[in-house]
Amino acid sequence: MDEKKIINILSDLKHRVFPRPFERLAVSGNNLIGVEIGVYKGLHTESLLKHLDIKQLYLVDPYELYTEYKEGKTHYGVDQDPLPLAKKEALERLSQYANKVSWIFKKSSDALDEIPDELDFVYIDGNHEESFVREDIISFYPKIRGGGVLGGHDFYNGFCREHDGVVQAVTHFVVQNNLILQVELPDWWTMK
Ligand SMILES: C[S@@+](CC[C@H](N)C(=O)[O-])C[C@H]1O[C@@H](n2cnc3c(N)ncnc32)[C@H](O)[C@@H]1O
Secondary structure (H helix, E strand, O other): OHHHHHHHHHHHHHHHOOOOHHHHHHOOOOOOEEEEEEEOOOHHHHHHHHHEEEEEEEEOOOOOOOOOOHHHHHHHHOOOOOHHHHHHHHHHHOOHHHEEEEEEEOHHOOOOOOOOOOOEEEEEOOOHHHHHHHHHHHHHHHHHHHHEEEEEEEOOOHHOOHHHHHHHHHHHHHHHHOOOOOEEEEEEEEOO
C-alpha cells in the first residue's frame, strides 16, 4: 500500500470513526458530567452524547482565529470549513440535546469559572500546541473527581508532526504525576 493511502486511512480513523476509544473504553457510569474542549462541528460531541449516559456536557469553543491559534489559521477556511460555518453546523446538530448541553463560547483558559468541580470526564481537543495542551491539562485536572477520566484526541505524530505538542504535554504530565497513560489511537486518557 502506498504512503498516501495509509495517510488517508489514518485520517479516517482520526476524524470519521465513531464512537472513539474515549467513549468506547475510557468512560462509563450514569448521569455523567463532562467537558469537551474544542467542539468544531460537534461530530465527536454527538458521539459522546449517543454513547455515554450524560447528564450535563459543557462545550468549550471560542470559534475564533485568535492571535496564538496558528494551527486554526492553516486549516479553517483553507482545507476545512471556516469556524463560523462549523459553529452553525454544531448548533444545529446538537439542538436535539439542548437539555444536556451547556455552551461556553470562550477559550478554555477563560471558561474555568463556568465549569463545576467533581467532573466525571474532560476531553481535550482544542489548540494542539504544547503550551495550550499543557495548560488545559493542568487547569482542568483538578476539576475531575477521583476515579474520573482526563483524556483527549490526537495522541499521534502524523500529518507533518502537527500534533507533537499533544504527545509531549500528555507524556510530561503523566510521568511527572506517576499516572498510567492509556492510548488507543487516536485518543489518550488517564484515570484520576
Ligand atoms: C480539532 S477541532 C475539534 C474537533 C472536535 N473535538 C471533534 O472531534 O469533532 C478544534 C476546535 O478547537 C477550538 N479551539 C481552538 N482553541 C481553543 C481554545 N483555546 N479553547 C477551546 N477551544 C479551542 C477551535 O475553534 C476548533 O473548533
